[in-house]
Amino acid sequence: xxxxxxxxxxxxxxxxxxxxxxxxxxxxxxxxxxxxxxxxxxxxxxxxxxxxxxxxxxxxxxxxxxxxxxxxxxxxxxxxxxxxxxxxxxxxxxxxxxxxxxxxxxxxxxxxxxxxxxxxxxxxxxxxxxxxxxxxxxxxxxxxxxxxxxxxxxxxxxxxxxxxxxxxxxxxxxxxxxxxxxxxxxxxxxxxxxxxxxxxxxxxxxxxxxxxxxxxxxxxxxxxxxxxxxxxxxxxxxxxxxxxxxxxxxxxxxxxxxxxxxxxxxxxxxxxxxxxxxxxxxxxxxxxxxxxxxxxxxxxxxxxxxxxxxxxxxxxxxxxxxxxxxxxxxxxxxxxxxxxxxxxxxxxxxxx
Amino acid sequence: xxxxxxxxxxxxxxxxxxxxxxxxxxxxxxxxxxxxxxxxxxxxxxxxxxxxxxxxxxxxxxxxxxxxxxxxxxxxxxxxxxxxxxxxxxxxxxxxxxxxxxxxxxxxxxxxxxxxxxxxxxxxxxxxxxxxxxxxxxxxxxxxxxxxxxxxxxxxxxxxxxxxxxxxxx
Numbered sequence: 001x002x003x004x005x006x007x008x009x010x011x012x013x014x015x016x017x018x019x020x021x022x023x024x025x026x027x028x029x030x031x032x033x034x035x036x037x038x039x040x041x042x043x044x045x046x047x048x049x050x051x052x053x054x055x056x057x058x059x060x061x062x063x064x065x066x067x068x069x070x071x072x073x074x075x076x077x078x079x080x081x082x083x084x085x086x087x088x089x090x091x092x093x094x095x096x097x098x099x100x101x102x103x104x105x106x107x108x109x110x111x112x113x114x115x116x117x118x119x120x121x122x123x124x125x126x127x128x129x130x131x132x133x134x135x136x137x138x139x140x141x142x143x144x145x146x147x148x149x150x151x152x153x154x155x156x157x158x159x160x161x162x163x164x165x166x167x168x169x170x171x172x173x174x175x176x177x178x179x180x181x182x183x184x185x186x187x188x189x190x191x192x193x194x195x196x197x198x199x200x201x202x203x204x205x206x207x208x209x210x211x212x213x214x215x216x217x218x219x220x221x222x223x224x225x226x227x228x229x230x231x232x233x234x235x236x237x238x239x240x241x242x243x244x245x246x247x248x249x250x251x252x253x254x255x256x257x258x259x260x261x262x263x264x265x266x267x268x269x270x271x272x273x274x275x276x277x278x279x280x281x282x283x284x285x286x287x288x289x290x291x292x293x294x295x296x297x298x299x300x301x302x303x304x305x306x307x308x309x310x311x312x313x314x315x316x317x318x319x320x321x322x323x324x325x326x327x328x329x330x331x332x333x334x335x336x337x338x339x340x341x342x343x344x345x346x347x348x349x350x351x352x
Numbered sequence: 353x354x355x356x357x358x359x360x361x362x363x364x365x366x367x368x369x370x371x372x373x374x375x376x377x378x379x380x381x382x383x384x385x386x387x388x389x390x391x392x393x394x395x396x397x398x399x400x401x402x403x404x405x406x407x408x409x410x411x412x413x414x415x416x417x418x419x420x421x422x423x424x425x426x427x428x429x430x431x432x433x434x435x436x437x438x439x440x441x442x443x444x445x446x447x448x449x450x451x452x453x454x455x456x457x458x459x460x461x462x463x464x465x466x467x468x469x470x471x472x473x474x475x476x477x478x479x480x481x482x483x484x485x486x487x488x489x490x491x492x493x494x495x496x497x498x499x500x501x502x503x504x505x506x507x508x509x510x511x512x513x514x515x516x517x518x519x520x521x522x
Contacts, residue, residue, distance in 0.1 A: 095470075
């Protein structure tokens with residue numbers, strides 16, 4: 001049994017794992033994890049419960065487990081073995097015994113918990129007419145602990161505003177490079193207003209198809225998105241943008257991970273309606289994005305005035321370029337820059 | 353005089369006993385009817401509204417009398433606090449057993465409602481609750497019949513038996 005042998009960085013912060021995740025786990029897993037030393041519980045990124053396998057806890061690239069007597073162990077094979085009953089009951093507690101109310105989430109393979117934490121699910125999938133109908137006999141839970149990182153967008157936002165107007169922006173980023181974190185903080189800053197830039201608080205409409213931005217629980221955002229933000233949770237992007245446009249009179253519409261051709265026409269309608277749009281797309285850089293036919297078409301129409309390119313070259317949250325599409329030049333005075341200090345902590349957690 | 357008082361108290365006690373038993377027979381159909389009504393409302397909330405269980409349980413007993421409303425509200429509270437619904441239902445059955453006039457056959461049906469409650473999709477939940485409703489309805493009809501027949505017998509029998517005993521002692 002090794003205690004305090006794992007050289008993880010000590011990070012201050014509330015112990016959201018013990019307060020928000022552990023009460024949603026079945027016994028005896030809850031009892032074992034309740035006594036996890038705070039030096040671990042405060043920096044955890046992921047908890048994995050797989051039927052017949054040991055409990056696994058991950059932070060960055062490092063993995064630990066908890067032995068049946070509650071001790072932290074680096075030898076994960078000695079960890080407490082999760083039973084199917086624990087997985088089943090934990091899922092029951094997480095959904096407050098209302099699996100039927102989470103059918104759409106089960107179809108998509110994840111749930112969002114109070115606090116914005118996400119739970120990935122795996123098990124036996126029931127297919128009907130070639131489409132996933134639901135999931136039965138859930139055998140694996142992957143709890144991703146949400147930690148809001150505020151003020152990471154402060155260095156980026158000034159480049160997105162000209163003449164007190166937010167420019168429509170596309171964030172291009174590979175996975176795990178901090179695009180959702182950046183987008184969430186941009187929403188919060190815009191909603192609060194940025195007096196230093198002369199920008200009053202904006203009415204922001206968020207279409208959160210995968211519940212990642214707001215982390216809604218029963219319709220209420222669990223992450224701080226500011227006081228002037230309206231969220232359409234679990235709503236398809238193309239429909240959501242039009243709904244917001246017609247119903248909520250937003251000044252800015254924000255959505256994550258553009259990926260379907262039908263999103264484009266909704267986005268164009270929003271921009272033509274005088275609304276600024278901020279969205280993200282997976283990709284290494286703008287050339288990579290241009291290789292996707294629907295994005296190429298969109299970029300050529302000039303809908304986006306700014307393109308922010310993220311990477312992990314200096315760790316999570318590295319801004320490679322901020323391009324003014326009208327002038328075709330990089331606005332960054334330096335070759336690349338890191339987002340706020342909190343992202344740096346996150347990067348070190350991931351072992352970069 | 354003392355003898356008269358003793359005999360009178362025998363008649364009164366015996367009548368009261370008969371009335372109590374008769375009352376339990378008359379309460380059973382009412383409680384089964386309330387339970388049936390609440391389960392039917394729960395089924396509607398789940399199958400059409402996909403309302404989360406704690407909220408659905410609370411809505412289901414709007415306008416339903418005690419002790420059925422108390423039963424559902426206790427289950428809702430336990431589920432809301434993180435207890436699996438099956439366990440919460442079972443515990444509440446144990447805790448509130450004395451508040452009901454149910455027979456072991458009634459409890460068997462009521463206990464079965466809690467098994468796997470909220471762990472399947474809407475279609476399955478609807479099927480299970482509908483089946484429970486029809487079983488509760490059958491119990492209710494049986495209870496109404498017994499209430500009319502046996503309840504009346506107890507009501508009279510208490511008084512008559514007490515009077516007969518008093519005459520024998522006299």
